[in-house]
Amino acid sequence: MRYRAFINFAKEHPTVVSAGPASLVSTIASFPLDSIKSRLQVKHYTSAWACTRDVLRAEGIQGLFRGVTFPLITITFVRTLSFSVYTHTKELLARSWRKKKDKLSDALIFGAAGGITSGTIICFMSAPFELTKVERQLEYLIWTQRNKNNGTLGTNKFIPRSGFQAARDIYRLHGGLRGFYIGLRLHMYRDMTGSCIYFGLYDTMRMLSDRLEPHRQSYGIPAPFVSFLIGSASGIMSWLSIYPLDLIKTQVQRDVLAGAPRRSGFTVLRRLLMQHEGEHEPVKKARSIRDLPIHRFLRLYRGLGISAMRSFISHGLTWTLIESITRHIESEAVNHDLDVSYDFVDFQ
Numbered sequence: 001m002r003y004r005a006f007i008n009f010a011k012e013h014p015t016v017v018s019a020g021p022a023s024l025v026s027t028i029a030s031f032p033l034d035s036i037k038s039r040l041q042v043k044h045y046t047s048a049w050a051c052t053r054d055v056l057r058a059e060g061i062q063g064l065f066r067g068v069t070f071p072l073i074t075i076t077f078v079r080t081l082s083f084s085v086y087t088h089t090k091e092l093l094a095r096s097w098r099k100k101k102d103k104l105s106d107a108l109i110f111g112a113a114g115g116i117t118s119g120t121i122i123c124f125m126s127a128p129f130e131l132t133k134v135e136r137q138l139e140y141l142i143w144t145q146r147n148k149n150n151g152t153l154g155t156n157k158f159i160p161r162s163g164f165q166a167a168r169d170i171y172r173l174h175g176g177l178r179g180f181y182i183g184l185r186l187h188m189y190r191d192m193t194g195s196c197i198y199f200g201l202y203d204t205m206r207m208l209s210d211r212l213e214p215h216r217q218s219y220g221i222p223a224p225f226v227s228f229l230i231g232s233a234s235g236i237m238s239w240l241s242i243y244p245l246d247l248i249k250t251q252v253q254r255d256v257l258a259g260a261p262r263r264s265g266f267t268v269l270r271r272l273l274m275q276h277e278g279e280h281e282p283v284k285k286a287r288s289i290r291d292l293p294i295h296r297f298l299r300l301y302r303g304l305g306i307s308a309m310r311s312f313i314s315h316g317l318t319w320t321l322i323e324s325i326t327r328h329i330e331s332e333a334v335n336h337d338l339d340v341s342y343d344f345v346d347f348q
Contacts (some may be wrong), residue, residue, distance in 0.1 A: 017329065019083040020076035022321035027075050031311035032064035038137045040303030041250045048306045059140055062160075067136025070163040074129045083124045083322075086114035086199055104204055111203030112196045117193030123188045126168075128180035130187070134253050135166045142258045149259065157162040174256065182256050186249035186265050190242050198238035202319070205230045227323045228316040235315025236308050243307060244269075244300035272299045 036051050043049040055063040075167070090110040135142070145157050170179045209216070209226055216226060239246075248265045257260055263271075273296050 010145070018322040018325035019080045019318075021325065022318045023075045023079035024072060025321060026241065026317040027071050028068070029317055030314035031068045031071070032309045033306050033313070034063050035137045035308060037064060037303045037307045038134060038250055039141065040306065041247045042138060042213070042254045043141060044302075048303070059160075063140065065132045066139060066160070067163060067166075069137070070132050070167075071162075072128050074126075078122060078126050078129065080127070082195075085121055086111075086118040086195070089114035089117045090203075104207055107203040107207045108200050112200030115195035115197070115199035116192050119191035119193075120188065123184070123191040126191070127184055128186050131180055131182060131253060132163055134250060135170060135257055136161070136163055138254055138257070139166070140253065145258045145260070164211045172255070183249045183253045183265075184251060186245060190245040190249060194196070194238045194242040197241050198234050198315075201237055202234040203232060205233065221284045223327075224320050224324060227320045231319030232249065232312045232316035234319075235311035239307055239311045243304050247300060247302065248272075269300075 036048055036055070039045070039051050039055065040048060043051075045054065048049070052064075059066070090113070093110045093113055139160065140158060147156055171177070173179070174182065209230060216223075230346075248268045251268050252263060252265055
């Protein structure tokens with residue numbers, strides 16, 4: 001009886017059941033890449049591999065997973081709520097605007113609208129957890145920078161903190177609850193834009209894939225493989241569009257957490273575009289190839305390669321598991337003689 005009740009609930013609320021487990025698995029699988037990405041955004045390394053070697057030498061393997069606890073605790077709730085808002089926004093638009101569901105333009109518009117709504121609402125809940133994650137990921141770099149500024153580097157010993165200790169320090173040192181919203185405006189712009197592109201692209205590509213279903217079956221292409229590719233492509237394209245915002249946000253947060261003077265996002269952007277690498281002097285004459293305009297612009301995409309790899313793994317796994325779990329729920333509902341009125345294609 002309990003199992004039937006669970007299947008009935010899952011049939012009515014597929015995102016609540018599938019988004020949480022999918023997010024947990026994808027977070028664990030991609031977190032080391034996310035950790036490397038954050039470091040590349042705030043410090044110049046010759047390559048992602050050089051950054052990885054530096055982390056392993058200075059912090060050990062645990063350095064790649066520093067800050068993973070908070071995302072694992074919060075990701076189920078935040079990601080589940082995000083997908084639920086996105087889904088219900090689409091359904092509301094479909095009911096009040098158009099009845100026809102097989103138009104690509106509708107899939108793009110409804111998915112994008114659901115993404116904007118979801119990103120706007122969820123950012124107020126996810127910002128404190130993401131700031132704590134950034135604090136933990138960059139903890140060693142922040143500790144080094146703070147001790148350099150104080151002239152105590154070499155005399156103090158680095159002691160890692162837990163996620164709860166990092167959150168306590170943010171609360172104590174940065175103005176209480178307000179401190180958890182350092183860089184909120186940049187965070188909101190990033191999530192609104194990223195979610196809009198992500199869900200809009202996903203819904204459009206999913207509808208195209210559904211139309212090509214007979215061809216896929218004729219070539220024997222497994223459904224999970226298609227889900228993985230669609231999710232990965234959506235994630236990579238959305239991150240490509242918002243990466244400069246994410247990089248600027250991370251640098252603004254790093255400076256505040258390290259005790260440096262607070263800078264606006266525009267100040268960070270101008271420094272990246274106008275100054276010599278690692279210096280505070282404006283570029284009047286190119287000293288090296290790194291000072292050329294195109295290379296200064298590419299500073300906004302520092303760490304993009306490792307971020308694209310992270311998106312490939314994370315979003316591919318997320319949608320593969322969501323769609324697989326949903327298909328299993330539909331199958332179980334049929335096997336238990338439940339009234340199956342839910343179609344996964346409608347969820348898309």
